[in-house]
Amino acid sequence: MKAAVVTALGAPLVVREVPVPEPGPGQVLVRIETCGLCHTDIHAARGEWPVKPKDQLIPGHEGVGIVEAVGAGDLPVAVGQRVAMPWLGDACGHCRYCIDGWETYCTDPAYTGYTMDGGYAEYAVAWASHVVPVPDGVDPVDASPLTCAGVTTYKALKVAEPRPDETCMVVGIGGLGHLGLQYARVFGCRTVAVDVHDDKLQLAKELGADHVLDARGDQAAQLAEIGGVDIALVTVPSPAAMRAAHAALNPNGRLVLVGLPADNRLELPVFETVLKGVKVIGSLVGTRNDLAACFDLHARGLTRVVTETRRLEDVNACFEEVLAGEVPARLVFDLR
Numbered sequence: 001m002k003a004a005v006v007t008a009l010g011a012p013l014v015v016r017e018v019p020v021p022e023p024g025p026g027q028v029l030v031r032i033e034t035c036g037l038c039h040t041d042i043h044a045a046r047g048e049w050p051v052k053p054k055d056q057l058i059p060g061h062e063g064v065g066i067v068e069a070v071g072a073g074d075l076p077v078a079v080g081q082r083v084a085m086p087w088l089g090d091a092c093g094h095c096r097y098c099i100d101g102w103e104t105y106c107t108d109p110a111y112t113g114y115t116m117d118g119g120y121a122e123y124a125v126a127w128a129s130h131v132v133p134v135p136d137g138v139d140p141v142d143a144s145p146l147t148c149a150g151v152t153t154y155k156a157l158k159v160a161e162p163r164p165d166e167t168c169m170v171v172g173i174g175g176l177g178h179l180g181l182q183y184a185r186v187f188g189c190r191t192v193a194v195d196v197h198d199d200k201l202q203l204a205k206e207l208g209a210d211h212v213l214d215a216r217g218d219q220a221a222q223l224a225e226i227g228g229v230d231i232a233l234v235t236v237p238s239p240a241a242m243r244a245a246h247a248a249l250n251p252n253g254r255l256v257l258v259g260l261p262a263d264n265r266l267e268l269p270v271f272e273t274v275l276k277g278v279k280v281i282g283s284l285v286g287t288r289n290d291l292a293a294c295f296d297l298h299a300r301g302l303t304r305v306v307t308e309t310r311r312l313e314d315v316n317a318c319f320e321e322v323l324a325g326e327v328p329a330r331l332v333f334d335l336r
């Protein structure tokens with residue numbers, strides 16, 4: 001099969017023929033139709049994070065495809081079914097976090113396209129327990145970005161407990177943020193979209209943002225005019241953007257961190273945090289139920305996924321396009 005392989009951290013990916021993997025007990029073989037390019041894949045291929053990915057990684061955690069074969073066991077999915085292969089590739093099911101509905105913080109997880117091979121390939125093996133069925137009526141090109149960008153921002157807002165009388169700011173209107181903005185509206189919030197590219201700001205307007213802020217300008221003055229925000233969801237991997245979002249919060253505000261900067265450090269003022277009762281929340285992807293909710297919202301017409309499709313052979317050029325901020329929200333590899 002054709003796959004894009006990280007042969008060395010920081011080197012361009014190599015698109016080459018590799019053997020089709022075989023599903024072991026409890027696993028399924030998925031014939032990949034589409035896989036989104038999440039910014040995480042770029043961090044992974046460059047080895048930018050404190051914990052490094054597996055050797056000879058095939059990235060991709062927005063893979064969507066058809067179950068082609070199943071391994072041994074009484075499995076919850078069948079051949080022919082369309083499934084998504086999210087970041088949470090496996091969880092133990094019995095640690096206190098799994099039992100409590102927080103499987104994303106499992107003490108013994110597997111991460112698709114990081115600790116196990118992912119969807120930048122014609123086939124991939126997944127744990128049957130952790131693929132999520134894609135409902136009929138959700139196109140695979142839409143399902144792919146929902147599988148990480150969607151579920152991550154949906155869950156990040158859910159944990160911030162948004163109320164319809166609140167204002168929610170989404171910083172970064174890329175793959176994650178363009179969906180986060182829509183979920184903020186679904187939760188009933190007034191919305192503020194922030195980015196540094198004109199076309200992203202234009203997209204935010206088209207997606208119904210109540211206010212659109214250019215982070216290249218004087219954000220503080222514009223935010224004062226809006227009256228501050230109650231929730232700030234930061235999808236940009238930038239400590240400076242996180243600090244600016246913190247400064248925009250009203251009393252009882254929630255700063256939700258989702259973007260993962262390579263330097264892994266953030267300095268925040270203590271006084272403004274304490275005197276305003278601000279909560280700083282980190283959030284990692286979402287559970288299988290959260291992803292099912294994202295598919296359901298989409299099937300009900302409540303979200304619009306903005307994509308352009310690409311060939312897997314162009315993966316390295318695609319990484320550059322994303323880094324330059326030149327893509328319309330999400331690039332999706334179409335392997336059909």
Ligand SMILES: NC(=O)c1ccc[n+]([C@@H]2O[C@H](COP(=O)([O-])OP(=O)(O)OC[C@H]3O[C@@H](n4cnc5c(N)ncnc54)[C@H](O)[C@@H]3O)[C@@H](O)[C@H]2O)c1
Nearest residue numbers: 039040172173174175176195215237258259260284285325
């Ligand atoms: N926590 C999680 O579970 C989780 C899940 C997926 C991705 N991530 C991380 O989220 C981050 C974003 O991923 P993505 O795929 O949406 O990336 P992306 O490149 O598609 O989007 C980033 C957006 O931020 C904008 N931007 C850049 N600098 C900015 C600034 N200073 N102020 C405002 N906007 C700015 C860009 O123009 C772009 O629109 C990455 O670090 C990724 O690893 C985290």
Ligand SMILES: [Zn+2]
Nearest residue numbers: 038040148149
């Ligand atoms: Zn992702």
Ligand SMILES: [Zn+2]
Nearest residue numbers: 092095098106
């Ligand atoms: Zn667990």
